[in-house]
Amino acid sequence: MPPRTAVTGRSQEPRRRFAEELRLLRTQHGESLRQLGTALGWDASLFGKLESGQTLGSPEVAEALDQHYGTPGLLLTLWELAAADPTQFKERYRRYMTLEAEAVSMWHYGVSTVHGLLQTASYARDLLSAGGLRGEDLTEQVEARIGRRALLDGDEAPRFRTILSEAVLRTPLAAPQEWKQQLEHLVDVAGRVHVTLHVLPQASGPHALVSTDVMFLRLPDGRTVAYTENAHRGELIEECSSVERLQRAYDAVRDLALSPAESRKFVMRMLEEVPCEPST
Template identity: 30%
Template sequence: MTSETRVDASGLDARERFAQDLRTARELHPEGPLSQTELARRARTSKTTVSRVENGVGPVPPTLPVLFDQIFRTDGHFKRLYEEAVASSFPALYRRRMALEKTAVAVWEWSPTIVPGLFQTGAYARTIFRQGDTRAGESEIAALVGARLARQDLLRGAAPPEVRLVLCESVLSNRVGTAEVMRDQLATLLVHADRPTTRVQILPLDSDAHLLNDSPLTLLTSAQHQLFACVEAFRTAAIIEDPEHVRGAVRAYDELTSEALSARDSAALIREKLDTW
């Protein structure tokens, strides 16, 4: 356990609490104690998997937390522990960015290369993670994909943030995975574009050069109206809080949106590109 891993009053981190709470929930099931075999049957998994989860061996399969919450009627408890456990596996800077994102009232994204994580399908995300680490095991990849998809819950909540997404037109043509993966991803972008709180715009390839040519950018507005600029490069990231630098990032983003296609024309272009895959 690293010094940055969050623990509760008992000294347990989220993964250890998940294991302990699962054992407790199984043993104190209102209809009588459940064996690992019976829990595995209800969760449509194997007894070996349940045993590994209860003993804290390896990552929790991403499909199980929601099923455990359904079986034990725990109102999202296991899902929250799972998300916390996965988040704790990321470096501190990424954990802070995810925490800011989760409580933001506005999320503005720009990407010149790929569809950002908040809008990715599972297959698209899996391809990116697999390309990023060809030696990673399937359970590790599955945990990463599950954590990425869990971030998208904030878009489906009762009070979702105001979301703006600007993509370079090349993102619609850059192959990530199979043609089917691309078709599904572009169709999902259109679903996001239909949300009343989300605006999706495409920056045409023939647009003038700009300050963010090669740099993805996320602007997060907190509930206290504080602005943060998140920038990323190869295996590095930074969260900028200095007001002057953040204002510069906002100006650069505004220039992108003014050069980008309208939301309607962007949706038409996405549909056109979807048909080419």
């Protein structure tokens, strides 16, 4: 069967299509970027970057543009598709991102950082900049990471379990307010019926995953794959015996972790320990 020709002639790549739609709507309304910025209360340069594909902006911007143009839900839907598009991620992560989007359940262990699905924008920016990203590359990767959080939204979201080493919660961001926001976000997400949060106390001692971040994905066909990661590389593991070995190690770590109720109290205590920023 020959490939289907796009009826509109516009890009079928989500990020580019979002940018094209924004540019078309503004042109149809006869507005300049400056006029659009004045009408919506954002700097005109933001809309220029949106239309050139340099940035995706936030869902709040997409919703404001929908209201401005009288296109309820259209631009927000295009934004969601662009944010979830795996092609925006570095090449070595793309297959994993595709599988993550298809997963019916997920379970994770974090050695030193909060998983990307649970990160705030400030946490993601600090983490990615520590890894060497700068400028537009940093902005794009932060947006891509925050866009992934939509996987945990809604009634059809997959079940997600995370075990965080105590070290994760004792490695704060430099800005106390931003760290407080990250801890509050963990508490909020852990309150969802499909999300379970555990904390693994430092007193638990050595275990088989002591230096390994790992995520397991249960796929619609019943297979389970694993993804292990450190600061420099990640590896997708699909061979059954290797996945099973990692699963046994994960189960042993889960047995050592605090219960969800105890874990929530632990995060709340961490929140109480965040220093207040000095008043200006």
